[in-house]
Amino acid sequence: MKISRYRNIKNKALYIGVIILSGLTAVPLIAILVKVILKGWRQINFDFFTQTTPTTLDAIYAINAGEIIPGGIANGIIGMLLMVLMACVIAIPIGIICGIYLAENTKSHLASIVRFLTDLLQGIPSIVVGIIIYIWVVIPMKSYSAIAGGVALSIIMLPLIVRSTEETLKMLPTTLKEAGLSLGASYSSVVFRVILPSAFGGIFTGILLAVSRVIGETAPLMLTALGSSAVQWDVTKPASSVSLLIWEFYNDPNLQNMIWSASLFLLMFILILNIFAKRISNKWRI
């Protein structure tokens, strides 16, 4: 059948248009990466990981002397790791157990409500989570703290872990569970010895992705952890994080280079977590 000229042109135009516009989507990614790497790589040295943020004055002296800014973001890195660790301790056990519950009870009324609520929790803007943890933790403790920040991050992680665990468990063949039960194993030992080990890859990937999602969070930490200019190991005191440092100093022209380095560090951290997650999910594919 002959295709009329107009239809032919329209067909080709759509094809070419889709390719061009799709290609353009890569432009912002490349622009951001290039900018962050070019501006940030020079500051990343040993001190960057071991020293705390310099004052503006120190930075001015260094810039005038033509040197790189002294100091680093150790206070941010330590605070970030502490808060993410606390978030993991809270969110991983509850998330996995709740994921098992949802996967095992597909039809119960409570499960469908919980599934709905998990979706709801997942959609809550992170700044609103910050407000809630401010009310729940900061006000009773009468102080901003790393604990509050950790709890806020755990609330963001929780629904992600619940859903990824549930999805992974649902992909497991039911015969696996039936085989365990038919051998006389109790329900709990089937879950712990058969189901969880076979679903390990998917669950672990879900956890890594959840961590990479919260590691750059800033808004909830502003209202809960506040920030700190020193390395703070006491979790009941205000703490800093890499993202909070960027927020604190992005406006300061003297510390600009340090902030770009902090962004580079954050991006690399997230990239490594994602690569790691992808490798694990490929290796442990069900």
Added chain:
Amino acid sequence: MSDKLFKIILSSSAVIILLISGGMVYSLTSGSIPAFKEFGFFNFIFSPEWNATPGNEEYGALTFIVGTIMTSLLALLFCIPFSLPVAIFIGEYFKGKRIASVLGTIVDLLAGIPSIVYGLWGFYVLRPLIVSLGLSEQGFGVLTASLVLAIMIIPYAASLSSEFIRLVPGELKEGAYSLGATRAEVIQSIIFPLAGPGIFSAYMLALGRAFGETMAVTMLIGNANIIPTSLTDTGNTMASIIANQFGEAGGLKLSSLIAIGLLLFIITAIINYIGKLIIKRRNQ
């Protein structure tokens, strides 16, 4: 461990989710009651006043609601011409090919960049660009914020829409081809009608994201408590006013900010619910 105990532990984790969600709604509501009592619920929503002078305090959410809706809808508008082609690219033209997974990875990487880094990039790269184009003097404003916001929501819109485009049954497309349709016609009259509701829900979820996005918007919108009347006007969104003023707030102001948080919570919940509902309908 006995099975009975194990089942109780499983259910109690579900109860924890119930408690967290219930507690959230309770805390937000009880925190915003002083503001609603002082100004009245509807008055609070529709008042454009934001005056923190002691003794003369008056707070309303309208400025920020308008700012939020303006930036989010504009971001959605900017994001469609890029996210839709990406979805067609991945879901139809190069379905299952290596190049599609490369583009998919690029989109995933875009989703992985934290909001604060987008904000930093917008502040030091996009803002000077807007200034040099002569669009505004300082470069802050609704336009700058929604451009960055658009880049941020492309991944959410694109990856979900491409899923729905990919799920369109091959027989239907083949039927159209056998009748002599071109590929463009298949996309227009087979794929879009069938994947339409799914694509719509993908954009709803992207819109929900845009509503709650805080850091990048706060760094770029200019933080002026006025209703923006043009694209280059500065303004504030619901998220950005909370981010900017929560730290030093107390009393009535704190309650008003919590009330804005409650409104933001309700709006995003409704948008997400509509999106999820459509997806669920499609799956059944």
